[in-house]
Amino acid sequence: MLSRLRQLTQSHGALRTGTGLVSGVIALGCGLTCVLLVLTLHFPQYLTTPELRQALNLALLRPLLLGGMVVGGGIALANLLLGRAPWLSAAAFACVVLSALMGGYKVQPPELSGRTPYIGLDWFVLDLLGSTLVFVFIEKLFPLRPKQPVFRPEWQTDLAHFFVNHLLVGFVLLATNFFVHRFFSWAVSVEVQQAVQSLPFVLELCVLMLVADVIQYAVHRAMHELPFLWRFHAVHHSIKTLDWLAGSRLHVGEVLLMRTLVLAPIYVLGFSREVMDAYIVIIGFQAVLNHANVDLRLGWLRYLVVTPNFHHWHHSQDKEALDRNYAGQFAFIDYLMGTAVKSTKTWPSEYGVLGDYVPLGFWRQLLFPFQRRARSQKSDGHSPSGC
Ligand SMILES: [Zn+2]
Ligand SMILES: [Zn+2]
Incomplete structure (x- = not known):
């Protein structure tokens, strides 16, 4: 058995x-x-x-x-x-x-x-249960690649990332809080925080999402352009089959860096609790949806918000898409910065890192950024940006 x-x-x-x-x-x-x-x-x-x-x-x-x-x-x-x-x-x-x-x-x-x-075992169980039910349903309803099975290649590695990232939720929260308070307390202004909190709910939420996405754009772009950071981010880009689970493939080092730098301005500006909660729900849903195997482009809205099509291009191996489409929520940031993919094709054909040098398996990927072969990949002149 x-x-x-x-x-x-x-x-x-x-x-x-x-x-x-x-x-x-x-x-x-x-x-x-x-x-x-x-x-x-x-x-x-x-x-x-x-x-x-x-x-x-x-x-x-x-x-x-x-x-x-x-x-x-x-x-x-x-x-x-x-x-x-x-x-x-x-x-x-x-x-x-x-x-x-x-x-x-x-x-x-x-x-x-x-x-x-x-450790967040309850968070793992409930999120896995909820996400499987919701996103597998959406993927079956609007499939981009109808023949792609639920148990697609490398699902084991991504489930392990999903598992560990959920279990470590407490540690990541603690570490992020520590870094944010340790390095950004000096910037806090009570007057600014009161002004932010006096905004209407929807406006405050929009400001928060915009501030967070501008920071995430900058950090994401740095991860592509700085070889040391790329070694961590390459783990995320090593996915060759995209679906709702694929976005979980994140090195814990990347999670810590991104969360700390995105949460810093949110902490400094002092957004209200309800707005923060709404933001966490929206970003959590969008992050999973953007990797999902769904045929979703949203017409003209795709120039405004990030869609699965927009983020699928970010994972593409096509030359025209390398180091493009960094935004996580607002696609117009890439259009304004000149980093949006301009392709005549509707969807990319292949995903992953050029050269496919990131190892498979959770533990190997955890160690990968610290290994010599990760450093040598960069010195080969392979764009850190491999994708
Ligand atoms: Zn990237
Ligand atoms: Zn991604």
Whole structure:
């Protein structure tokens, strides 16, 4: 059973229908989600983010957990009885039994006191669940490449990035806060902050998004033009198949640098909490959508806001697209700066780094910027900008 499971997780491509594979994978997904959720109920102080801890209602979580156990267990049992992919169904059923043995939906979380170091396991589970449901649906509805399967090549590497970047959410938040307060406190002005907070909600949100995107444009461009920074950013550009999960391939060094420099002016200008929350939701959705396998160009609006088409070109290997389309939210910044892609083709044909020198796998990519071969790639004169 274990070798078949290993084989499945190491492979890619469309799952054969009518064999119990599709339903088995859904059952296994339910089973694994249940195990992780039960663990977060047992150890919320270490496995949950304080923000979600407050927002998550047990009355909501328990039915979700029970539903996952019933659906996952039901599908697995039916497949076992029908003899469809029994090795997969047995693994899924074992996960459901394990979550039931650990207390299932009835687990009573302990009372929490004080702050402890934590990893965002709850954030990982909920974001993976929500993103899979929403974005796979959108990708199936408006597919750019209809034949591209959900389990496309290198999905394992990107899922590992997704996993680690979510678990490290607390550490990244702490480090970013530290750098922002340590290096940018001198610029804070109470008068300016009061003026910003007195703006109407929509205007304040627009100002925040514009300030953040101008900074992200500059930092992103520096990552392409400075060889030291490119080594970190090359990891993101090494993706050869774009979909909703692909944008998760980010080196933690890049995440720290980008977040610190983008959050610095936001902190200095003192935007209100509600505006910040709206910004985080919008940017989170747009960042995932821009990488998704969707045929979305938005007509004339594409000159104003960043669309999947605009960002797909940023990942292109086509010569005319190298070092172009840096903006994350407002495409007009690139048009104003003369860095927008001007192509007669509608979509790029190939993605990735020229020369394809970034290794595959999470750990190899984590170490890549510090290796000699990353430095030599730059001295070859290959545009740091490889893309
Ligand atoms: Zn880039
Ligand atoms: Zn990207």
